[in-house]
Every structure is written in C-alpha cells, then in structure tokens.
Amino acid sequence: MEHVEIIPESNPNPIDTDPIRKAITAGFFYNCARLQKSSESYTTIKCQQTVHIHPSSSLHKENPKYAVYYELMLTSREFIRQVVEIDDKWLLEVALHYYKNKIKDAKRKMPKTIKTK
Numbered sequence: 001m002e003h004v005e006i007i008p009e010s011n012p013n014p015i016d017t018d019p020i021r022k023a024i025t026a027g028f029f030y031n032c033a034r035l036q037k038s039s040e041s042y043t044t045i046k047c048q049q050t051v052h053i054h055p056s057s058s059l060h061k062e063n064p065k066y067a068v069y070y071e072l073m074l075t076s077r078e079f080i081r082q083v084v085e086i087d088d089k090w091l092l093e094v095a096l097h098y099y100k101n102k103i104k105d106a107k108r109k110m111p112k113t114i115k116t117k
Contacts, residue, residue: 018087022094025086028068029095033080034088035065042067042080045099054079066091 025032033042033051042051051072053060059067062085070082091099 021084021086022090024084025068025090026094028070029091029098031069031072031080032086032091032099033067033069035063035067039063044072049078051078051080053083054081057081057083059083059085 030046032045034045036043036050040052042053043049044051053067054073064085066086066088067080067083068086069080069084071080073079073081
C-alpha cells in the first residue's frame with residue numbers, strides 16, 4: 001500500500017457492508033437487474049432480459065429490489081449467480097453516464113392504452 005501511496009484505513013463500523021457493495025456495484029454496474037412486479041423474476045437493465053436468482057444463492061428468497069450479478073447461467077431458465085443486493089441510487093453515483101435515463105424510464109408509469117373499436 002505504501003508503494004502506491006494509499007493509506008490503509010479501518011472501517012469504523014465493520015458491520016456496515018455498504019462500502020464493499022458499492023465498490024462491487026462500481027465494477028459490475030453493467031450487470032444489474034431489477035425485481036419485476038411479480039416478485040419472482042428480474043429484468044436486466046441492459047437488455048431487458050428476464051432472469052431469476054439461482055436457487056443456490058443466499059438471496060434466492062430475499063427478493064432484493066435491485067441486484068448486481070457476476071454470472072448469467074443459461075439452463076432451463078436464465079439464472080443470475082454471485083448476486084449482491086444494491087441500492088439503485090448507487091448506480092447513479094458510480095455509473096451516471098450509463099444509468100441516468102434507464103432508471104428514470106423504469107420509474108415512469110407506462111401510458112394507458114386506449115382501445116379502439
């Protein structure tokens with residue numbers, strides 16, 4: 001650490017995992033998924049692909065609203081593995097250039113369709 005002039009610091013609150021999860025988000029912001037309204041599956045923000053958290057994941061039954069993943073596995077279903085729960089605000093902090101419009105669009109309501117005769 002001295003060679004690159006970085007001062008090692010202890011985390012004053014070792015239970016707080018936010019700095020670690022935020023660092024993971026900064027590295028893998030491209031692999032982000034948002035929980036769908038059905039609460040059983042996710043949509044990748046990049047490609048709008050429906051995916052599921054792999055059953056072996058500790059977050060499988062937790063259903064975090066946003067998650068960053070390392071691996072997309074294609075079997076009978078499309079699963080994401082090595083998943084970390086994140087705060088959607090972090091995406092704007094670490095990758096504003098990529099997510100600015102995507103998150104705004106996701107929060108916007110879709111217009112109602114008008115049936116014609």
